[in-house]
Amino acid sequence: MATATLERPKAATGGRCCPPAAGPALAEDEAAAYAGWFKALADPTRIRILNLLAQSEDAVCVCDIVDHFPLGQPTISHHLKILRDVRFVVAERRGTYMHYRVNRACLEEFPDAARRILNV
Amino acid sequence: MATATLERPKAATGGRCCPPAAGPALAEDEAAAYAGWFKALADPTRIRILNLLAQSEDAVCVCDIVDHFPLGQPTISHHLKILRDVRFVVAERRGTYMHYRVNRACLEEFPDAARRILNV
DNA sequence: GCCCTGTATCGACATCCGTCAATATAGATC
DNA sequence: GATCTATATTGACGGATGTCGATACAGGGC
Incomplete structure (x- = not known):
């Protein structure tokens, strides 16, 4: 049979270069879910917004956040939306103002994610 | 003096909307360093490559990685370079073949990063 | 030396992302 | 309701990113 020639040739050695290696378990x-999660953290401004929110006991209003960055209000609002979409922060209305705080429950899943990716 | 009018007007209330809120500690x-780190994880393919490498006791050669993804070899090589640049994986030559494995030491810093960002 | 095979790099392309200015929306006060 | 202020949304623009095909480089076998 020609079946043998249908296998991967793998150079002149004709054999495998390393043990079979199972495919990704994920x-x-x-x-994609994990990646979307990391994507939300893949920007220095968002990291710092999270850090700023984490430092405050209570929620912080948008105008206060804007004051701490050299970026326009729409840009900050954009970043906040991204952080909201992955539930890293939660928003709360107080009259005209919007107040944001970190969602610790969600961020504490991090070590588990790392464990799952590295399956340790 | 007109100094008072130089402060933030903050609507008709004339006051602050919330306690001062310190700037980001980071x-x-x-x-940016953390963001660059997360950026390397902000892609499903790279997550799965990491996961594949993590499942194997010993290093895996590039051709085996390529076999597990519906992507071209140059693309996989590109992703491996990104993972190498942030030291999530390390490469090792064995003759013609390149073998990759996860750099656990580096990935284990994750929980610390989370702690630092959330300053807990 | 030459050729063959595995891997990395290059150039191009489409798409995504961060930023801004302008505008729309929502709530409060009058 | 009219107006003012805080926030969100839209549209546009430049730069980054993921993918590919083509090519360059490296090491082993002849």
Whole structure:
């Protein structure tokens, strides 16, 4: 049979270069979920917004956040939306003002995510 | 003096909307370092490559990685470079083949990063 | 030396992302 | 309701990013 020649040739050695190596255990959509999560953290401004919110006991209003960055209000609002979408922060209305605070419950899942990716 | 009118007007209330809120404790470059770190994880393929490498006791050669993804070899090589640049993986030559493995030491810093960002 | 195979790099392309200015929306006060 | 202020949304623009095909580089076998 020609079946043998249908295998991966793998150079002149004709053999494998290393043990079979199982495919990724993470399904594509699970990996995408984690990636979307990390994507929300893949910007210095968002990291610092999170850090700023984490330093305050109570929620902080948007205008106060804007004051701490050399960026326009729409840009900050944009970043806050991204952080909201992945639930890293939660917003709360107080009259005209919007107050934001970190969602610790969500961020504490981090070590678990690392463990799952590295399956340790 | 007109000094009072130089303060933030803050609506008709004339006062602050919330307690002062310290700026972010993370310096801009430190935040950028963390962001660059997360950026390397902000892609499903890279997450799954990491996961694949983490499942194997010993290092895995590039051709084996390529076999597990519906992407071209140059693309996988590109992702591996990004993971190498942030030291999430390390490469090792064995003859013609390149073998990659996860750098656990580096990835284990994760919980610390989370703690530093959330200053808990 | 030459060729073959595995990996990295380059150049191009489409898409995504961060930023801004302008505008829309929501709530409070009058 | 009219107006004012805080926040969100929109549209546009430049730069980054993921992907590919083509090519360059490296090491082993002849």
